[in-house]
Amino acid sequence: MFTETYKLSNGVEIPKVGLGTWLLNDEQAAQAVRDAVSIGYRHVDTAQAYQNEVGVGQAIRSCGVPREELFLTTKVAAEAKSYDAARQSIEESLDKLGLEYMDLLIIHSPQPWMEFREENRYFEENKEVWKAMEDAYRAGKVKAIGLSNFLQDDVENILASCEIKPMVNQVLAHIGNTPSELIEFCQKNDILVEAYSPIAHGAILDHAEVKAMADQYGISVAQLCLRYDLQLGLVVLPKTANPDHMRINAELDFVISDTDMETLKNVETIQNYGEHSFFPVFGGKLK
Known part of the structure; x- marks a missing residue:
C-alpha cells in the first residue's frame, strides 16, 4: 500500500495510507514516525493542537x-480565526517542524473547539484564514492546502470566494459513521476526503457483526475498517505507536x-468512543 497514491486537484500525489499522531507527545511521535518510515510509510499527519x-x-x-x-500534513489551530493569526501559526509550525515546507496544510476546524458545531459558523473568519493559506501556498511554504471537519456549507463558504480551491477535507469517517453526502459533495468538487480515526478510535473493535465479517475475510477488524474507507476513495490515517499495528x-x-460494503455502510452509528468521547469530534463538549 505504501506506493499507492491519490492525485490532488493540483497534481500533487498523496499516499493513500498515512500515520496519525494524535495523542502522542514529542518523544512518542518521533519514535512512531521513525518506526513507520522504516516499515515503509511515507505519509505522516500531525497538527498544532497535537503539540508534537x-x-x-x-x-x-x-x-x-x-x-x-x-508527505507531511499539519493543521492550523482551530482557534486561529484571522489572517494574521493563521499566518503566524503557519510560521510557528514551520519553525517547530524545522522544515522548509509542508506538503499539506489544513484548517483543523471551522470553529474553535470550544464552539464546535455551535451557532457561530465563523464563515467570514474562515475566509481570512483561507487567504493566509493561499498566500503560504503561493510562497512555496506548503504544497497543498485543505480543510478538516468542514461541513458542506462550510466548504461552500470557502469555494464561494477562494482563488485556490481546497484540495482535501479531513473528516471523521469509519464503519458506523460514514458521512456519505459530505463525501459525495467533496468528491464532486474534486476535493479528496481523508478519514481520521478510521478504526473509530478503537470503538469498533468489539463490534460483533463487523468482527464476524473480518473473520470471514481472514483479516483483523482494523484492516477491514481501513479497506472500507479506501474503497470509498478516502485517504486513511490510522494512529498507532505500535510497529506491529503499523505493519x-x-x-x-x-x-x-x-454486498459487504453496503452492509458496512449501514452499521448502526457509534455513539460511545470510550474515554475520549468528550472530544468535540466525537460529539462531546470541552469545558
Missing part, C-alpha cells in the same frame, strides 16, 4: 529518507465485496 510538531519534525529530518519522498494496518491487499 517538534518530535515529528525531528523524525522527518533524521529518518534517513529524503524529504521529497515524504498490519498497511496489509490491505484484499477487496471487500459490494
Whole structure:
C-alpha cells in the first residue's frame, strides 16, 4: 500500500495510507514516525493542537529518507480565526517542524473547539484564514492546502470566494459513521476526503457483526475498517505507536465485496468512543 497514491486537484500525489499522531507527545511521535518510515510509510499527519510538531519534525529530518519522498500534513489551530493569526501559526509550525515546507496544510476546524458545531459558523473568519493559506501556498511554504471537519456549507463558504480551491477535507469517517453526502459533495468538487480515526478510535473493535465479517475475510477488524474507507476513495490515517499495528494496518491487499460494503455502510452509528468521547469530534463538549 505504501506506493499507492491519490492525485490532488493540483497534481500533487498523496499516499493513500498515512500515520496519525494524535495523542502522542514529542518523544512518542518521533519514535512512531521513525518506526513507520522504516516499515515503509511515507505519509505522516500531525497538527498544532497535537503539540508534537517538534518530535515529528525531528523524525522527518533524521529518518534517513529524503524529504521529497515524504508527505507531511499539519493543521492550523482551530482557534486561529484571522489572517494574521493563521499566518503566524503557519510560521510557528514551520519553525517547530524545522522544515522548509509542508506538503499539506489544513484548517483543523471551522470553529474553535470550544464552539464546535455551535451557532457561530465563523464563515467570514474562515475566509481570512483561507487567504493566509493561499498566500503560504503561493510562497512555496506548503504544497497543498485543505480543510478538516468542514461541513458542506462550510466548504461552500470557502469555494464561494477562494482563488485556490481546497484540495482535501479531513473528516471523521469509519464503519458506523460514514458521512456519505459530505463525501459525495467533496468528491464532486474534486476535493479528496481523508478519514481520521478510521478504526473509530478503537470503538469498533468489539463490534460483533463487523468482527464476524473480518473473520470471514481472514483479516483483523482494523484492516477491514481501513479497506472500507479506501474503497470509498478516502485517504486513511490510522494512529498507532505500535510497529506491529503499523505493519498490519498497511496489509490491505484484499477487496471487500459490494454486498459487504453496503452492509458496512449501514452499521448502526457509534455513539460511545470510550474515554475520549468528550472530544468535540466525537460529539462531546470541552469545558
